[in-house]
Amino acid sequence: MSDVTLNINGITVRADEGATILTAAQDAGIYIPTLCHCPDVSSIGVCRLCLVRIENRRRLEPACRTVAEEGMVVVTDDPEIERLRRVILELILSDHDFNCLLCAKSGQCRLQELVNRIGFNEHRFNRLEHMAKDLPVDTSNPFFDFNPNKCVQCAICVRTCHEIVGNDAIDMSYRSYDLRVSTFANKPLKDSVCVSCGECMERCPVGALVPKKAEYPTREVKTTCSYCGVGCGLYLGVRGNTIVRARGDDESPVNKGNLCVRGRFGYNFVNSPDRLSLPLMRAYDDFTQPSSVVEVTEEGRPVTLPLVKREGKFVEITWDQAIKYVASSLAHYKGDEIAAISSARCTNEENYLFQKFTRSVLKTNNIDHCARL
Amino acid sequence: MAGLAASFGSGAMTNSINEISDAACIFAIGTNTTANHPIIGRQVTRAVQKGAKLIVVDPRRIPLCRMADIWLRLRPGTDMALLNGIMRVIIEENLMDTSFIEERCEDYDAFEASIMENDLATAENITGVPAQDIVRAARMFGSYIPATILYTLGITEHSHGTDNVRALANLTLLTGNIGIPSAGVNPLRGQNNVQGACDMGALPNVYTGYQKVENEKVRRKFEKAWNCKLSPSNGLTLTEMFESAREGKIKALYLKGEDPVVTDADTTFIEKAISHLELFVVQDIFLTETARLADVVLPAASFAEKDGTFTNTERRVQRVRKAIEPKGNSRPDWMIICDIAKSMGAKGFDFGSPQEVFEEMRCLTPSYGGITYERIEKSGLQWPCPDHEHPGTRYLYGERFNTPSGRAKFASIAYRPPAETTSHEYPFILITRRCAFHYHAVMTHKAEGFDELRSEEHVEIHPVDAATLEIRDGEVIKVTSRRGSIKAKTKITEIVPAGVVCMTFNFAETRTNILTSRALDPITKTPEFKVCAVKIEKEESAYLMKDRMRWGTGKS
Ligand code: SF4
Numbered sequence: 001m002s003d004v005t006l007n008i009n010g011i012t013v014r015a016d017e018g019a020t021i022l023t024a025a026q027d028a029g030i031y032i033p034t035l036c037h038c039p040d041v042s043s044i045g046v047c048r049l050c051l052v053r054i055e056n057r058r059r060l061e062p063a064c065r066t067v068a069e070e071g072m073v074v075v076t077d078d079p080e081i082e083r084l085r086r087v088i089l090e091l092i093l094s095d096h097d098f099n100c101l102l103c104a105k106s107g108q109c110r111l112q113e114l115v116n117r118i119g120f121n122e123h124r125f126n127r128l129e130h131m132a133k134d135l136p137v138d139t140s141n142p143f144f145d146f147n148p149n150k151c152v153q154c155a156i157c158v159r160t161c162h163e164i165v166g167n168d169a170i171d172m173s174y175r176s177y178d179l180r181v182s183t184f185a186n187k188p189l190k191d192s193v194c195v196s197c198g199e200c201m202e203r204c205p206v207g208a209l210v211p212k213k214a215e216y217p218t219r220e221v222k223t224t225c226s227y228c229g230v231g232c233g234l235y236l237g238v239r240g241n242t243i244v245r246a247r248g249d250d251e252s253p254v255n256k257g258n259l260c261v262r263g264r265f266g267y268n269f270v271n272s273p274d275r276l277s278l279p280l281m282r283a284y285d286d287f288t289q290p291s292s293v294v295e296v297t298e299e300g301r302p303v304t305l306p307l308v309k310r311e312g313k314f315v316e317i318t319w320d321q322a323i324k325y326v327a328s329s330l331a332h333y334k335g336d337e338i339a340a341i342s343s344a345r346c347t348n349e350e351n352y353l354f355q356k357f358t359r360s361v362l363k364t365n366n367i368d369h370c371a372r373l
Numbered sequence: 374m375a376g377l378a379a380s381f382g383s384g385a386m387t388n389s390i391n392e393i394s395d396a397a398c399i400f401a402i403g404t405n406t407t408a409n410h411p412i413i414g415r416q417v418t419r420a421v422q423k424g425a426k427l428i429v430v431d432p433r434r435i436p437l438c439r440m441a442d443i444w445l446r447l448r449p450g451t452d453m454a455l456l457n458g459i460m461r462v463i464i465e466e467n468l469m470d471t472s473f474i475e476e477r478c479e480d481y482d483a484f485e486a487s488i489m490e491n492d493l494a495t496a497e498n499i500t501g502v503p504a505q506d507i508v509r510a511a512r513m514f515g516s517y518i519p520a521t522i523l524y525t526l527g528i529t530e531h532s533h534g535t536d537n538v539r540a541l542a543n544l545t546l547l548t549g550n551i552g553i554p555s556a557g558v559n560p561l562r563g564q565n566n567v568q569g570a571c572d573m574g575a576l577p578n579v580y581t582g583y584q585k586v587e588n589e590k591v592r593r594k595f596e597k598a599w600n601c602k603l604s605p606s607n608g609l610t611l612t613e614m615f616e617s618a619r620e621g622k623i624k625a626l627y628l629k630g631e632d633p634v635v636t637d638a639d640t641t642f643i644e645k646a647i648s649h650l651e652l653f654v655v656q657d658i659f660l661t662e663t664a665r666l667a668d669v670v671l672p673a674a675s676f677a678e679k680d681g682t683f684t685n686t687e688r689r690v691q692r693v694r695k696a697i698e699p700k701g702n703s704r705p706d707w708m709i710i711c712d713i714a715k716s717m718g719a720k721g722f723d724f725g726s727p728q729e730v731f732e733e734m735r736c737l738t739p740s741y742g743g744i745t746y747e748r749i750e751k752s753g754l755q756w757p758c759p760d761h762e763h764p765g766t767r768y769l770y771g772e773r774f775n776t777p778s779g780r781a782k783f784a785s786i787a788y789r790p791p792a793e794t795t796s797h798e799y800p801f802i803l804i805t806r807r808c809a810f811h812y813h814a815v816m817t818h819k820a821e822g823f824d825e826l827r828s829e830e831h832v833e834i835h836p837v838d839a840a841t842l843e844i845r846d847g848e849v850i851k852v853t854s855r856r857g858s859i860k861a862k863t864k865i866t867e868i869v870p871a872g873v874v875c876m877t878f879n880f881a882e883t884r885t886n887i888l889t890s891r892a893l894d895p896i897t898k899t900p901e902f903k904v905c906a907v908k909i910e911k912e913e914s915a916y917l918m919k920d921r922m923r924w925g926t927g928k929s
Pocket residue numbers: 160161165167168169170193194195196197198199200201
């Protein structure tokens with residue numbers, strides 16, 4: 001691929017052929033404000049915040065959609081551009097529902113960043129009629145909310161759903177001031193064809209699409225999704241001893257940062273109150289003499305004391321008791337009286353150990369796993 | 374994966390996931406990709422956006438059909454007849470890759486003869502797909518290179534799943550679509566580590582890396598490494614285990630991390646088999662339906678609570694890392710197994726970490742030989758990776774196949790009808806599928822939010838059938854097969870063709886697998902999940918599962 005050389009703000013910049021002015025500028029460390037640009041999807045140039053001046057062209061051009069050409073001379077900010085950007089920003093802000101302190105996106109919001117970078121004319125802004133929209137918030141999706149009053153109509157979500165997910169659950173509808181993101185027939189997201197993958201939510205630059213549970217993790221752990229055979233790279237966000245977030249690993253060659261609904265929102269089974277805590281055993285065995293006798297109800301696990309339950313129901317026992325019991329009972333059987341079933345959910349190491357155990361200790365090749373699929 | 378192993382020498386996805394988007398033609402058969410493997414579904418979308426041709430083969434109108442150039446709506450269980458029809462057209466119209474066949478394959482002549490025995494009219498009769506559509510699909514598949522085949526359970530969950538897979542292998546060989554990027558035959562694995570479980574030898578006939586139990590040299594190697602005597606004969610497969618448990622031959626069963634009572638074909642049979650056991654140990658993170666039948670339940674740690682590796686469907690070995698401490702007093706499976714082994718006096722289970730286990734495994738497994746935790750720290754490696762310098766393998770069989778001769782084998786197979794057919798009494802075909810939001814039973818039900826998306830079983834039924842039976846949308850009906858019956862709500866939809874009803878098996882409450890059949894594939898012993906004959910009756914009481922047996926949560 002050959003390069004082109006252009007001049008941005010008096011600096012000579014080299015760019016790959018076919019790259020946009022925006023990419024060329026960013027690679028050279030030159031900031032151009034953007035709102036509707038998202039590197040993962042195609043550019044449509046609707047926000048006009050990235051307008052730049054190109055020598056010998058009559059109009060200002062959007063940097064995110066204009067291809068850099070050999071010898072181009074570009075100016076990214078002069079008084080006219082600055083003024084235009086302010087006006088655009090003031091118009092966007094005029095119907096924005098900004099209660100930033102309560103907004104889950106605060107601190108990571110592109111609109112806040114633009115206000116800081118571009119600024120606005122307070123006098124002119126205050127003269128505008130503030131027509132903050134008062135549309136109903138769509139809370140139907142169990143994992144994220146859509147607040148149209150915070151939406152800046154950048155259509156990144158629409159392009160994401162079309163280009164990345166291929167699902168076309170949402171599109172821009174209505175005209176002019178009423179322009180908004182909507183599902184087919186403006187139904188709640190839950191009743192649309194949306195598959196709740198949350199890709200749009202990840203890319204929304206403002207607080208219009210936000211997760212229902214927005215807790216910041218204290219650290220992140222790189223791992224692999226455990227739901228299906230694709231094996232997407234995943235970062236689990238941990239806070240205390242709880243997983244509070246999952247996000248795609250951009251470096252993973254498998255999913256390149258993408259996730260599906262299970263990978264992104266399904267981690268919660270780990271925190272489920274139904275998790276087993278102590279080994280359980282049928283009470284009809286008098287192998288152990290548990291010290292305290294408390295009924296375990298079917299609900300309300302976990303229980304932490306050794307427990308007994310009568311008539312063939314479960315008692316909780318300690319790990320020592322459980323290991324000894326299983327080991328000594330297995331020893332009663334020989335070779336082909338035993339079978340073992342391993343799991344396609346467990347790790348390679350565990351599957352290896354389990355078949356080694358079955359073959360070398362239990363002395364049988366009766367080992368299989370459930371998913372012969 | 375026996376089908377692929379027989380044709381090519383090993384059974385795994387031949388190509389890589391991110392090659393799919395560069396394919397010129399995609400043949401998706403029996404896979405609801407966008408729902409079950411969304412990330413792969415997105416690759417298909419990308420390919421189509423870039424101009425690839427898409428052929429979808431499925432009785433249901435799955436979302437992929439919207440993007441498809443050709444959608445072949447065949448009768449459930451007739452895949453083989455369709456594939457043979459397609460291959461006949463390819464041969465007749467000379468669209469095959471003759472030089473590839475000559476240089477790299479064997480048994481072609483017998484195969485060609487067997488294909489020529491079927492004519493298109495028969496194929497149309499059996500499959501219900503118009504002959505001209507078969508021709509169109511054949512021409513399309515035959516004229517684009519690279520063309521890739523994607524398949525999942527839709528193909529393997531048949532009593533003749535192995536035949537189906539071998540037919541797909543034939544199709545790839547015929548058109549020379551293997552050993553190059555973006556082509557190949559690609560089974561999309563269901564559960565996250567099916568590939569790994571197979572690679573690690575959790576199979577009755579092979580040790581790690583598909584080294585045969587019956588091969589004496591291999592056995593010697595493992596006997597020496599593990600310092601013990603090993604049985605020279607193949608063990609029982611899953612389904613055979615339950616059968617011999619029923620007969621009282623298997624007396625003790627140790628089951629880890631699976632829920633066969635909910636997920637396996639013919640639930641009633643499995644429950645009976647379990648009741649015959651003297652000792653039944655279950656190791657799982659939840660008290661599953663199966664675990665409730667156990668004598669001892671050992672609480673295991675979840676994937677977020679332990680270190681290790683998974684191998685994904687494209688053979689990529691990737692790290693799993695411990696993010697949090699095990700909940701309650703649960704323990705990682707590897708520790709539990711080691712503890713039990715040591716308590717039984719066994720040597721060779723003194724592992725301090727999963728990494729040590731991996732090291733032992735990789736030294737015994739040629740295809741994993743060059744993979745170490747250090748090398749997969751950042752991103753995974755695809756086996757085969759025999760030594761430390763090897764960069765891993767993106768696509769298989771670039772040079773030779775893993776058969777003794779190095780050539781791929783064509784298989785001559787004739788169509789066999791599904792083991793179970795409809796009758797006057799059981800006039801409908803039931804197919805089972807997975808729901809996008811729930812994968813197998815337990816995990817997503819325990820994660821908040823998923824039950825809201827779709828929390829009850831629906832039986833999909835075509836409007837014409839619903840009208841004949843006078844069933845309203847949402848009405849509770851009774852579905853009865855030769856093995857049992859269950860009740861569920863209907864959903865009237867044209868997604869299914871007339872004469873076919875479809876259910877998911879993700880719900881412990883309605884155990885669809887009470888209905889399904891245990892007719893087995895003769896080679897893989899996979900039961901027939903996909904096709905079974907049922908009758909549908911109206912059910913008077915409108916209340917369904919109001920007191921659903923929701924164990925554990927206490928909120929119902
Ligand atoms: S969650 Fe996914 S499917 Fe739903 S609208 Fe967003 S991108 Fe589309």
